[in-house]
Amino acid sequence: MNISYNWLKQYIDLDLSPAETEEKLTLSGLEVEGIEQIGSDFEGFVVGEINQVRSHPNADKLQICDVNLGNKEVQIICGAKNVAKGQKVPVATVGSTLPVPMDDGSYLKIKKAKLRGEASHGMICSESELGLSDDHSGIMVLNSDLQVGSSLKEALNVDKDTIFEIGLTPNRPDASCHVGVARDLSAITGKPLNNPYSELKPEKGSLDDHISISIRDEDKCHRYVGIMVRDLEVKESPAWLKQKLTAIGLRPRNNVVDITNYVLQEIGQPLHAFDYDKIASKKIEVKTFDKEMNFTTLDDVERKVPAGSLFICDGNGPVAIAGVMGGENSEVSLETKNVLIESAYFNPSSIRKTSKQLALQTDSSYRFERGIDPEIQLKAAQRAAELIRKYAGGEIVKGFTDVHPVKFEKREVSLRLSRINRVLGTSLTLKKAEEILNGLEFETTLTGEGQLLCKVPTFRPDVTREIDLIEEVGRIFDYNNIPSPTSSPFFTPETLSDFEVYQQKIKYFAKGLGYKEISTNSLLSPKEAEALAEKELQVETLNPVSQENTTLRTHLAGGFLKSVGYNLNRNAEKIRFFELGHVFRNANKENSTWVGGIQENVHLLMGSCGQKYSDDWQGSSSNYSIFDVKADLEALIQHLDIDKSVECSAENNYSLQYSLNGKTVAELKQIDEKTLHSFDVEKDAFVAEINISLLYEMGAGRDKTTYKPVAKYPSFEFDAAFTVDKSIRAGELSSAIHKNADETLQSVSAFDVYEGANIGEDKKSIAFRLTFLDPNKTLTIKDVEPRVQKIVQSLEKKFGAKLRS
Structure with missing residues (x-):
């Protein structure tokens, strides 16, 4: 957004140099991204x-x-x-x-x-x-x-000028014009603001005899003002007007259109001038259509306007895309004699959506989609009408039409002096804070000792809370004037929630296992998202920043694989990454979290790829395998003290599911070749992804860590080999052993697998080492045998397992 230094001086007696003005604007939050000197002294x-x-x-x-x-x-x-x-x-x-x-x-x-x-x-x-x-x-x-x-x-009669290019943040629509920027400078310098709109008083009356104006979609148009000027002459604009518009990068067209642009740049209210004689049936309707409409805009381009977009229509149909651009069928030309000036307030989200869908942003849509002042429409139209009368001749038709179905009330926000000084680290007086806010046109009333009630002006939709008012005081006071603290910081860190502490615990453990933390984008391309999950699970964004970032991630594996590809391309061979982040999936209403129809959870991913050991004098290189990640996953499960409760199942040789109380809490898998190809990874990769939100809800590992002394008595190891069908997995047997043993069973580990003709063609033998420990005595074979017998009976009943002698 371009702002003219000379133009600003119309509204404030500015005694700052352009360089000083630039510094003041930037420090107040209106960052000047560029400066340009234009014009000349025309010496010679x-x-x-x-x-x-x-x-x-x-x-x-x-x-x-x-x-x-x-x-x-x-x-x-x-x-x-x-x-x-x-x-x-x-x-x-x-x-x-x-x-x-x-x-x-x-x-x-x-x-x-x-x-x-x-x-x-x-x-x-x-x-x-x-x-x-x-x-x-x-x-x-x-x-x-x-x-x-x-x-x-x-x-x-021209002077040199300085043009400030301001990087306007979306929360400051009030500063999208010269009066708005001058208002900030007025508050900073203490100089009075000369606002040309403060004294405007439109003449009472109605335009009903000339034009009928109605709003059919009140949710998208809250106000529509119309003022008429007749018997005017459309011609070239006066030199001063052309110079002002040219200075900020606008191309002058004619006196009527240039005046509407001038008012827009002056006060931030977009206006549109219709050739009144081209308005069919002499009526204006503001409405939407339930189908796509073809419409030719002022730039002579026929556009397909999506269904639901707001139009300004006359008796024959659309004459403008509301808040974006007018149509060629009602534009002002050199033959125009009578004009209808439109000044409206459109719903910001409606204009933003239409502008995005059409890939068309104009000076008007830029303001409307940020939220303009809902109380300036009538005065802006009157200002334009008086300038048109002055520079195009003609007569302002007595009265106006103001259709205003949605009223705005000034918001009231309380402000405590103690809170200002605590947040900013200052020693401001209430008088100073009130002076700053009054300079920004906030109405203030003293409601108690050290407390103000502030009425927020309608041109500041971003100010809704006390902290917003504190920010206003701080930026105008100038952050450079706030002294550095001489003792400890005046803010104590906010206490972490239990869930945040839980996540920290998980992070520390993953780091302790030797994984490096990564933080990846929550958005994926359609191709990447499709490689990770079915279409019905994917959550797509309405207005993606780019085609590479359209879909919210359903798994953390996507970001891991992109990081793997990046590192492999730079000859990094040993890759062990972990990430703790949010994943998003479509869900029914009952399973939604924050937003209806969307389930959001925190997951932990641990993944490995590439070389585990490189060649050296002690031996040859070896790569990571799925068992390396499996060992780390089960170490985490044990760390959370749920190893005896978790059940493991497998659909194939490449993935394992871990369940707790019937709910899947983790998945271990080798990434398939198709998915690797989608992410341009050419080496085997292995990941474990754990639903941390679900584990937290189920209370896994939430108990405080307690000290347990080293046992006084030795453990007792018992080896048992079971003959089972080849389809039975060791993990299933291990889970069943834990489930059917008492608390003296400390660990179960498979140490041998045997297949041979002597045990049957479709059979295999799996040998387990069971470790028992009783903290109160030394266990003997007589103590252990009944426990082992119970385990054998349970395995025989569930899996048909036979204990080998």
């Missing part, structure tokens, strides 16, 4: 009069002009088609420098020259060469009343 430029024009003897496209400079007559060669005898023109005399840089960045200094054998002593300039506009179609023709030889600077 004068008003000349063309006495004679004759053809160049050696060039068809050039002409020789005899130009009176007041104190002498000089010959200047000119190639402009519109040059003519008797014109008053701007002349750059020999020795002057054009104010506009050339393509290479240098500036042209005027010298005596010969063009095709004829001498030229100066240059007759176009508006673009003077930096006044982009018009380079011909030379600039000046007012015939100007005195020959007078200074061009005085003749044009």
Whole structure:
């Protein structure tokens, strides 16, 4: 957004230099991202009069002009088609420098020259060469009343200007105009604000005899004001208006359209001027359509406007896309005699959606989608009407139409002085805080000792809480004026929630296992999302930033694989990463978390890829396997003290599911080749993904860590081999052993698997080492045998297992 330094001075007696103004704006939150000096003192430029024009003897496209400079007559060669005898023109005399840089960045200094054998002593300039506009179609023709030889600077009444490019944040729609920026400077400097809208009082009356205005969709249009000006003359805008618009990068069109743009840049209220005589049936309806509409906008482009978009319609149909752009079927032209000025308030989200869908952002939509002042519509229309009457002639039709179905009330927010000083670390007085807020047009009332009740102006939709008011005080007071603390910080960290402490515990454990933490994007491309989950689980964003970031992740594996690919491409061979982050999936209403239809959980991913050991003198290299990640996952399960309760099951040789109380809490798997290919990973990768939210809800590992002394008595180890079907997995047997043993069973580990003809073709033998420990005595075989017998009976009943002798 561009703001003119000279324009700002219309509303505030600004005694700051442009550099000082830039600093004040940036420190107050209106960051100046760029600065540009425009205009010129026009030293060496004068008003000349063309006495004679004759053809160049050696060039068809050039002409020789005899130009009176007041104190002498000089010959200047000119190639402009519109040059003519008797014109008053701007002349750059020999020795002057054009104010506009050339393509290479240098500036042209005027010298005596010969063009095709004829001498030229100066240059007759176009508006673009003077930096006044982009018009380079011909030379600039000046007012015939100007005195020959007078200074061009005085003749044009132009000054140098500084243009600030402000990176406006979405929460500051009030500062999207010159009055809004001047308001901040007024509060900072203490200089009064000269607001041209404060004294406007539109004349009472109605336009019902001239136009019927109605709002059919009140949710998307809260207010619509119409004012008419008739018998006007559409023509070129006055020089001052063109200069102001050109300075901030706008192209002047005609006096009516330029005035609506001027008011927009002045107060931030978008306006639109309709040719009243082109409005069919003399009625305006603000409404939406339930189907896609084809509509040709002012830029002569036919657009497909999605269903549900808001239109301004006359008796025949749409004449404008509300809040975005008008249509060519009602635009103001040189033949226009009567205009209807539209000044409305449209719902920000509606305009934002339409603008995004059309990929069309205009100066109007830029303001509407951020939220404009809902109380300025009538005054803005009146301001435009009076300027049109002044510079286009005509008569303002008495009265106006103001359809206002949705009323706005000023929000009230309490502010405590103690809270201001605690948050900012200052020693401000209540008087100072009140002075700052009053300067920003907040109405304040003292409601108690050290407490204010603040009425928030309607142009500040971003101020809703006490902390917002504190931010206003801080930025105007100037953060540089806040002293550095001399003792401990004045803020104590907020206590972590139980769930945050739980996550920290998980993180520390993963780090202790040797994993490096990564933090990846929550958004994936459609291709990546499809590789990880079914379409019905995916949550897609409505307005993605790019096609690479369209879908919320359903698993953390996507970010892990992208990180793996990045590291492998840079010759990193040993990869062990973990991430703790949120995943999102479509769900029914009962399973939703924060947003209806979407389930959001915190997951932990631990993953490995590449070399575990590299070649060295002790041995050859080896790669990570699924068992490395499995060992770490089961170490975490044991750390959470749920190892005896978790059941393990497998669908195939590449993945395992871990369940607690019938709910899947973790999955261990080797990434399949198709998924690896989708993420451009060419090495085997293994991941364990754990639902931390579910484990927390189920109380896993939430008990405080307690000290348990080392046992006084030795453990007792018992080896048992079971013959089972080949389809039975060791993990299933291990879980069943834990489930059917008492608390003396400390651990179960499989140490041997045997297959052979002597035990059956479809059978295998799995040997387990069972470790028992009783803290109160030394166990003997007599103590252990009954426990083992119970385990054997349970395995025989569930799996048909036989104990081998």
